Amino acid sequence: MADQQARTGENSRPTEIPAIRWEEPPEGPVLVLLDQTRLPAEEVELVCTDASALVEAVRSLAVRGAPLLGIAGAYGVALAAARGFDVDEAANALAGARPTAVNLALGVRRAREAHRAEFARSGEEGSAAAAALAAARRLHAEDAAASVRMAEHGLALLGELLPGGGHRILTHCNTGALVSGGEGTAFAVALAAHRAGELRRLWVDETRPLLQGARLTAYEAARSGMAYTLLTDNAAGSLFASGEVDAVLIGADRIAADGSVANKVGSYPLAVLARYHHVPFIVVAPVTTVDLRTPDGASIEVEQRPGFEVTEITTPQGAVAGAGGGIPVAPLGTQAYNPAFDVTPPELVTAIVTEEGAVSPVTAEALAELCARSRQVTIS
Incomplete structure (x- = not known):
């Protein structure tokens, strides 16, 4: 109850x-x-x-x-x-x-x-x-402790990849204190950059269809006093083309043994854009998100969400609601494709940052070694 x-x-x-x-x-x-x-x-x-x-x-x-x-x-x-x-x-x-x-x-x-x-x-x-x-x-x-170390490793990696500071970071979905026992994963790195005076702008994807970026990441960024700007997911290409993105930072819900990364749907298109525009695409996640029992991206079970999340928008109190409790924005009976996640292949990932350090290039061997090292640290 x-x-x-x-x-x-x-x-x-x-x-x-x-x-x-x-x-x-x-x-x-x-x-x-x-x-x-x-x-x-x-x-x-x-x-x-x-x-x-x-x-x-x-x-x-x-x-x-x-x-x-x-x-x-x-x-x-x-x-x-x-x-x-x-x-x-x-x-x-x-x-x-x-x-x-x-x-x-x-x-x-x-x-x-x-x-x-x-x-x-x-x-x-x-x-x-x-x-x-x-x-x-x-x-x-x-x-909570892992969150602190991920922020430290992520900030150090940004310093190596983007010397001079003034980072303009694009993020997708929500990866802050709302997803963690500490300050988060990818958002924690951006927050560390902000505190160090090295964050020029946090670009926040709205993250359709449930708007975790608009509702949650913007909420956390505002509370932290970060310079942030919200954009629709389909405006990201324009942002890259304008040269306004220095790095992409996302989290992960599962990382397969080969380095394939399942994250909120919309992450894979950002990886493709980042590769085309020569922008680092960085995944920040604890070692516990690496699943060596899942061999590759094709083996990751992708959750399918209800169609009404796409065909309706969340209603304010008192509005006329549809079947899912929202305002219908598509004709009645419209079918919707609504995967919760997509999978980014390892060759599009610049680095995976964990509490035990960063893996780059992302390979099955490097991930296996990272996980083995993490187990040794935990045991000791």
Whole structure:
């Protein structure tokens, strides 16, 4: 079950946006989410008391972004355990809520394994639930730390590729504090450039059809005092042709073993434009987004979203709504092609930046070595 409540208090910096948090009121533990579907008009929180409510929040994009989905998945398992629900049933439902985002299944798996191991050791449901929650909290902290290191590595790479500063960065979708336990992935790099006085302009794709760039990235950029400009997705070509883009920075929902990158649909056309115009195309994502079990881009399952997201636009309160709750902009019965993601092949990616450093050129061997190094660091 999910309840809604309005947030109170003064606006805070993006690093303080509570995109997700665990609370333990007297009536029992809950997972609290900032409802991203309501931004930027209003800051409303969803209070999830069970895994089914969290699954719905994931599918509706109230909570989204690869790293944050991993954190949410782990907390969802902990919530099911703490409230006495079937943990395996909850874990399976959560892991399948959005198939392209590899971090979601990873977070679920980490919390479920912690729960199983502790229950096998102690036979106590309470201690097993506590173990699942501890695993979720560790993942949350790890992601925040990874965000800091990705920003550092990304800023250093920009300095190497674009000496002299004054960067004009184009980004797609939302990759900031709203998708992370910290300040984000690609957006965190742009934010680091801004703080260093090296960001001249952040170009923000609106990101059709759900406008995560217009609603969320612009929201975070404004709160950070960044110089930013919003553009329609199909204006990007004109921007490149005018020589106004120095680098493209995007996130990722899954990176295959060969370096193919699945990200919000519209990313692949930017990679093609960047290659033609000799502009670096940089992917910023934690190592957990690299899925060595997915051999190549063709093996990535691409989520297909409902057609009404394309044939309707989100309505203000009181407007006449269509089948999906929006204002129809296409004739009744129009079919829509609405993949949530597209896949960019590795040869179009200049570099992949992770918390363990950058990979360039992007090859299967380099990614495998990066993941092996990451495991060694984690173990030690």
